[in-house]
Amino acid sequence: MSESLPYNQFSRHLRERFGEKVFKVTLDAGFDCPNRDGTRARGGCTFCDASGSSAQVAPPTVPLLEQLQIGMAGWQRKFGERARKFVAYYQAFTNTHAPLSRLEEVYRIGLEHPDCVALAVGTRPDCVAEPVLELLQQMAHQKYLWVEYGLQSAHDATLQRINRAHSVAEFVDAVRRTRQRGIEVCAHLIHGLPGETPKMMLQSVDLLADLEVEGIKIHSLHILKGSIMAGQYLRGEIELMSEQQYVGSVCDSLERLPPQTWIHRLTGDGLPHLLIAPEWSRHKRAVLTAIEQEMRRRGTRQGSQYLLRSVAGR
Ligand code: SF4
Known part of the structure; x- marks a missing residue:
């Protein structure tokens, strides 16, 4: 954990691992x-928009190698020569949901690109049969690779309510099988899902802490155009968390996570033009600053x- 930040930032891990900033x-x-x-x-999940919860740089009709090049060029315009190393993040929809031959073809784009130092594969816990994990394991021997699983909540009642169509038990099973193969896992949680209390959100965090996933992403529930929740929100059926x-909730979560868990993200990363609410979630830097300030005010760290809890026998 860096001295300056009260939590274990994943981007710092990438910088240390690869000797420079990774995009x-x-x-x-x-x-x-x-x-x-x-x-x-x-x-689909009631919060998911038509892009499959992605902030893609180009539509899927653009060949994947070209998408990678467009994304790299975008970073290079912004950061100049400092943007030399990249992660290929297979994010949109379910990136293990295809025949093995197609998956291999898709992953090879990132695997074989000389400027790509790592691969991240986003998927669902009910979509990783053993042959898929075997393929990912082979790839992970060639390049740094991690799998991102959406959990969102460790409560089956919530998962049913938001139509996740998988159970908490399936998530636990997928994480165990993935980690048994030596593949790192990053899990996603949403805070503020309908019907969830602060205690329930922390129970979800505790499950991830107990499973010792390598990384975590948290974001607040936000309403996107094109999602089922957009209608529910506009009809006044959903209440969103305030920034405070x-x-x-994030600070409580960070305190409950193991100190070594990598924090990949603490804000949403959807497309800004699709956001309906909450307005405050657009201001990511301000949210991150508020989290750091609150941790300092409490005098705590991740x-x-x-x-x-460990000392007390959990
Ligand atoms: S699993 Fe992912 S892509 Fe599929 S509906 Fe849910 S959020 Fe969207």
Whole structure:
């Protein structure tokens, strides 16, 4: 953990591992999702927009290598010669939901690009059969690779309410099988889902702490155009967290996580033009500053409560 930040920032881990800043390029390989195409269910998660929860640099009709090049060029325009190393982030929809031959073809784009130092594969916990994990394991031997699983909540009632179409048990099983193969896992949580209390959100954090996932992303529930929740929100059926509530919840979460867990992200990364609410979530830098300030005000750091829970036998 750096002295300056009260939590273990993943971007710092990448910088240390690769000797310089590493930039993420978000890709859309044109996959569908088992929760949309009927393999598992239809309709999708109620918070998901038409882009499959992605902040892609180009539509899926653009060949993947070209998407990677467009993303890299974008960073180079902004950061000049400092932008030399990249992560290929397979983000949109479910990036293990295709025949193995197609998956291999897609992952090879990132694997074989000389400026790509790592691969991140976003998927669902019900979509990683053993042959898929075997392929990912082979790739992870060639380049740094981690798998990102959406959990969102460790409560089955919430998962049903938001139509995740997988259970908490399936998530736990997928994480165990992935980590048994030596593949790192980053898990996603949403704070402020309908029907969830602050205690429930922290129970979700505790599950991830107990599973010892290598990384975590948290964001507040935000309403995107094109999602089912957009209608629910506009009808007044959904209440969103205030910035202050979210900041407090994130600080509580950081305290409960192991000190070594990598914090990939603490704000949303959807497309800004799709955001309906909350307005405060647009101001990511301000939210991150408020989190740092609140941790300092409390005099705590990531892991402070986790270590106490460990001593107390959890
Ligand atoms: S959030 Fe992910 S799992 Fe849910 S519908 Fe969208 S792409 Fe599918």
